[in-house]
Amino acid sequence: MHIPDGFIDAPTSVAFGVVAAAGIGYCLRRGSAELDDRAAPLAGLTAAFVFAAQMLNFPVAAGTSGHLLGGVLAAVLVGPWIGATCLAVVLLLQGLFFADGGITALGLNVTNMSLLGALGGYLIFRVVLRLLPQRRTSVPVAAAVAAGLSVPIAAAGFVLQFAIGGTVEDLSLRAVLAAMVGVHVLIGLGEATITFLTVGLVLRSRPDLVHGARGLLRRESARSAPAPVVPAVPAARP
Amino acid sequence: MGAGHAHALYVPRESLLHRLPAQCKIAAVVLFGLVVVSTPARSFWAFGAYALLLLGVVLTARLSPRLVLRRMVVEVPFVVFALLLPLVARGDRVDVLGLSLSQSGLLGAWNLLAKATLGVIASIVLASTTTIRDLLHGLERLRLPRQLVLIASFMVRYADVLAAEMARMKVARESRGFTATGLRAWPVLSASLGALFLRSYERGERVHLAMRSRGFNGTMPVLRRAAPTAGSWAAALALPASAGLVAVTAVLA
Numbered sequence: 001m002h003i004p005d006g007f008i009d010a011p012t013s014v015a016f017g018v019v020a021a022a023g024i025g026y027c028l029r030r031g032s033a034e035l036d037d038r039a040a041p042l043a044g045l046t047a048a049f050v051f052a053a054q055m056l057n058f059p060v061a062a063g064t065s066g067h068l069l070g071g072v073l074a075a076v077l078v079g080p081w082i083g084a085t086c087l088a089v090v091l092l093l094q095g096l097f098f099a100d101g102g103i104t105a106l107g108l109n110v111t112n113m114s115l116l117g118a119l120g121g122y123l124i125f126r127v128v129l130r131l132l133p134q135r136r137t138s139v140p141v142a143a144a145v146a147a148g149l150s151v152p153i154a155a156a157g158f159v160l161q162f163a164i165g166g167t168v169e170d171l172s173l174r175a176v177l178a179a180m181v182g183v184h185v186l187i188g189l190g191e192a193t194i195t196f197l198t199v200g201l202v203l204r205s206r207p208d209l210v211h212g213a214r215g216l217l218r219r220e221s222a223r224s225a226p227a228p229v230v231p232a233v234p235a236a237r238p
Numbered sequence: 239m240g241a242g243h244a245h246a247l248y249v250p251r252e253s254l255l256h257r258l259p260a261q262c263k264i265a266a267v268v269l270f271g272l273v274v275v276s277t278p279a280r281s282f283w284a285f286g287a288y289a290l291l292l293l294g295v296v297l298t299a300r301l302s303p304r305l306v307l308r309r310m311v312v313e314v315p316f317v318v319f320a321l322l323l324p325l326v327a328r329g330d331r332v333d334v335l336g337l338s339l340s341q342s343g344l345l346g347a348w349n350l351l352a353k354a355t356l357g358v359i360a361s362i363v364l365a366s367t368t369t370i371r372d373l374l375h376g377l378e379r380l381r382l383p384r385q386l387v388l389i390a391s392f393m394v395r396y397a398d399v400l401a402a403e404m405a406r407m408k409v410a411r412e413s414r415g416f417t418a419t420g421l422r423a424w425p426v427l428s429a430s431l432g433a434l435f436l437r438s439y440e441r442g443e444r445v446h447l448a449m450r451s452r453g454f455n456g457t458m459p460v461l462r463r464a465a466p467t468a469g470s471w472a473a474a475l476a477l478p479a480s481a482g483l484v485a486v487t488a489v490l491a
Contacts (some may be wrong), residue, residue, distance in 0.1 A: 004316045006353020010276040028385055037455055038446050040385065044392020045442030046289040049435055051393060058427055059418050068431065077435060089390045095248065096264070097370060099312050099361035102354060104271040149445075167279065168346030170329030179326075194428050201432030211441055 002094065002101030002109050005160065010104065012165025017107025024088045024114045029080035039082070044200075047077050048085040054090075058194065066190050071118035071154075072125065072147035073195045076212035077202060082120035087114040112157035121150030127210055136220065139213045140200040148192030155184035247309075247365045254473060255299035259466040260376025260476035267360045269478035273485050274356045274435045279349035281488035285356070288481055292359050295477055299367050309362045320347040322409060370394050375463070388458055392445075400438055407433065457485040 025059075032039045050070045057065040075083030088110045094100040101109045125146035132138035159177045203210050206215055250256075255263070277284050296306055342376025368376070374394065378387045407430045416426060446454075 004313070004350070004354035005357030006350050008489045010272055013275065014272070024386070025383065028383055032385055037450070038443075040388040041392055041449065042439065042442040043445040045396055045438045045445070047389060047393035048396040048400050051397050051439075052404055052434065053431055055401065056404065056427060056431060057418070059420055059423055078439075084322055085386070085389065086393075089393055090385065093390060093393065095369075096361065096373065097365045097454040099309070099358045099365070102271065102275075102357045103268055103361060104357065105274050105372055167349050168323060168327060168342065170340060170342040171323070171327045171346070175326065193424060194431065197425055197428030198432045198435070201429050204437055205432070206436055206439075209436070 002091070003112075005037040005102030005104050006107055007102075007167060008105065008161050009165040009167055012161060013104045013108055015107075016111045016161060020088070020107040020110035020115065023030040023119075024085060024110065027081040027084045027088075027119070031079070031085050034081060041076070043086055043089075044084045046074060046082065048123040049088045050074055050086055051090050052091075058190065059189070063161065064132045066138075066187065068194050069113065069117065069151065070153075070189075071113055071197060072121035072143060072150045072191075075118045075122035076125055076146075076195075076199055080119050083122065084114045084118040089117050108146060108161050112154040112161075116157040117150045121146045122155055122212075124149055129212070129216075134216060136203065136207070136213065136216060139203055139210060139216065140196045143193040143199045143212065144196035147195035148188040151188035151191050152181045152184040155180040166191055180209060188229070248369050249301060249305065249366040251300045251367075253298060253300045254310055255295070255363070258367075258470050258474050259379075259463075260368050260372040261379040262376075262466050262470050264373070264376050264380060266474040267364050267476050269475070270360055270481050271357050271482040273478055274353050277485045277488055279345055279351075279352070280303070281491070284484050284488035285352045287484045288356050291477060291480055291484075292356065292363070295363055296359070299363055301363065301366055305366070306359060306362050309366075310355070310358055313354060313358050316350065320350045323347040323350070384457060396438075396441070399441070400434065404430070404434055404436055408442075 011156070031043065035042060050073075053068050053070050053073075055067065057067055059065045071083070071087050074086050077083070078086070091101060091109050091113060092106065095103050095106045096111070125142050128145045129138060129142040132142060156177070159180050162176060163173055199210065199212075203213060207213060256326075274285075274288055293303070296303060323346045324343035325337070327346060329340050329342045331340055332344070333339075353488040364373075364486045371391075374387055374391050377390070378384060395486035411426065411430065416423070418427065
């Protein structure tokens with residue numbers, strides 16, 4: 001659920017709009033440098049993937065279901081800069097075209113889900129990966145931990161914005177924090193499971209595509225030389 | 239929210255709003271949103287005035303109010319949330335139909351409902367009168383980074399393709415006797431997501447090679463279109479300007 005218009009006052013929304021614009025501008029520069037002229041088609045297809053993935057419903061129980069948010073998944077698969085940019089593009093089009101998330105709240109939503117969720121989540125991923133045994137199987141585990149934490153972190157971002165510019169008085173901040181983080185911890189469990197399974201599958205079939213596993217795979221193939229397990233250059237289909 | 243809706247949202251009509259350049263309309267919607275969000279919640283009549291202004295815009299665009307109402311279902315989650323506010327907020331309480339409600343919670347709920355609804359209607363009018371192509375072009379004219387617009391246009395172009403890919407996977411799953419019930423379905427659905435990512439990324443690589451072989455060097459040629467006239471800007475900005483007048487009156491009153 002995205003923040004609608006009117007929940008956070010105008011000065012705070014504009015201020016976070018500036019934060020979001022600066023953050024995404026930086027991601028865009030780093031991402032373009034990494035992918036050069038492949039950036040637009042690959043990032044565009046990844047954004048379309050996030051958009052489509054959010055339409056797939058995962059049944060929970062008694063007729064309820066949820067869907068993936070995809071911030072950490074995208075960041076682990078295609079890298080933090082492109083991943084965060086893709087999330088921002090999805091949010092932009094959802095806000096402008098589908099009225100999902102207020103237009104004045106776009107900066108708030110991008111800050112929470114793209115900068116805090118995807119970029120912050122990727123940071124957690126790197127830290128957790130360093131703590132785990134340096135094996136390929138650690139990658140989905142680290143991605144799951146990061147994905148699970150990224151959802152309550154994004155919710156906490158909302159609570160921060162609410163504390164600065166919330167329009168509802170007499171709402172105890174502690175109650176808002178408890179409710180938001182509590183609900184999102186549950187959603188985070190789902191996010192962690194889906195991310196774990198999906199990263200694991202991609203890692204089994206095209207390990208070279210998992211950006212977050214690159215360092216590990218390079219070391220693995222160096223150890224098992226002269227026959228590298230993974231081709232150094234991903235073979236593009238003719 | 240099927241990707242096919244990206245085109246289905248546009249309602250082809252012959253109207254002033256349909257003819258206005260997209261960048262003028264986007265600017266108008268953003269400014270209108272800012273004016274609405276800045277209006278104090280207690281100026282009840284101002285929100286009525288905004289609603290009348292929007293009704294005027296809907297009629298000028300020759301959209302049927304019923305269509306706008308139907309598309310407002312996106313708002314349902316906020317409405318549920320807003321209805322909870324008077325129950326959870328603290329402060330002075332009033333009794334309504336035997337329920338003890340918080341006064342500031344009621345005001346907060348009204349504030350959220352009024353502003354979110356006006357914002358949603360403005361977005362709906364924008365999406366109904368602007369093709370997504372023009373919208374992207376308008377964003378580019380409003381100085382959104384070219385690279386970001388390019389990514390967005392790839393996303394728009396391929397969202398349909400990926401949605402169709404996902405529909406085919408669903409058919410494949412179900413023809414093998416799969417029904418998505420409960421948590422046990424998750425590994426299967428996640429495998430579909432993984433496969434979807436691989437197909438998306440590999441398609442991206444193929445698209446890139448195809449573009450390279452046609453001379454693509456990382457940026458798209460700019461299609462020059464005539465800059466909007468002062469008249470277009472004036473027509474588009476009439477909405478936020480009149481809303482601004484209402485807001486100033488409301489603050490001074």
